[in-house]
Amino acid sequence: MRKLSIKTIVAIGIGAAVFAILAKFVAIPTGIPNTTVQTSYAFLALMAVVFGPIAGGLIGFIGHTLNDALSYGSVWWSWVIVSLFVGLFIGLFTKRIDVENGEFGTKQIISFNVIQVVVQVIGWFVLAPVLDILIYAEPANKVFTQGAFAGISNIITVGIIGTILLAAYAKTRTKSNSLTKE
Template sequence: MKRLSIKTIVAIGIGAAVFFVLAKFVAIPTGIPNTTIQTSYAFLALMAVVFGPIAGALIGFIGHTLNDALSYGSVWWSWVIVSLFIGLFIGLLARRIDVGNGEFGKKQIISFNVIQAVIQAIGWGVLAPILDVIIYAEPANKVFAQGIFAGISNIITVGIIGTILLAAYAKTRTKSNSLTKE
């Protein structure tokens, strides 16, 4: 088994704390019960792309669990599992988006947004509602409406804020082959 680096472990701890703060204090209320527009998933996407799938999964899981426990007094496990799923699969599927080499152009932006949109559509539009029905015996029409709204709003916020965060991060990295020998 490959061990996590100290850098990744620190990223998980800090990332989970930032996810929690964003979910608790930088969420936009909606008219749909227990559903907000979240900025935390844009940050989760950044961390999953930069630090990989294990970090993404744990940041989503720990951050969402903390937010639910401290905000509502109990944890809504079906949605926590989806946060883990999103962090894991964005981290896995976005490996070919190598922002660490300073590249985040049109091709990478399109690839990132297709990947995140598909993952979130599956997570919020399918996985979360099905788990709500199975675990909590919630009415299907209610949880599918919540899940679809959450999915659409998260796809948009990650598409905008996540793309900006990744572009800014890429600009801080040295482009590969940018140095020439004189």
């Protein structure tokens, strides 16, 4: 088994705390019960791309668990599992987007957004409602509406804010072959 680096462990701890803070204080209320527009998923996507799937999954899982416990006094496990799923799979499938190399151009932006859309559609349109029905015996029409709204809003926020965060992060990295010998 490959061990996690100290850098990744610290990123998980800080990332989970930031995710929880964003989820609690930088969420936009909607008319749909217990459903908000979340900026925390844009941050989760950034962390998953930079630190990989294990960090992404754990940040989503721990951060969402903390937010639910602090905000509601209990944890809604079906959606926590989806946060783990989103962080894990964005991190897993975006490993080929090498932002550490200082590159985040059109090709990487398109790849990132195609991946995040597919992952979030599976997570929010399918996994969250099905788990809500299986775990909590929630009515299907309610949970599929909540899941669809959460999925669409998360896709948009990650598509806009997540792309901006990744582009800004890539600009802080040194491009490969950018140094020349005089």
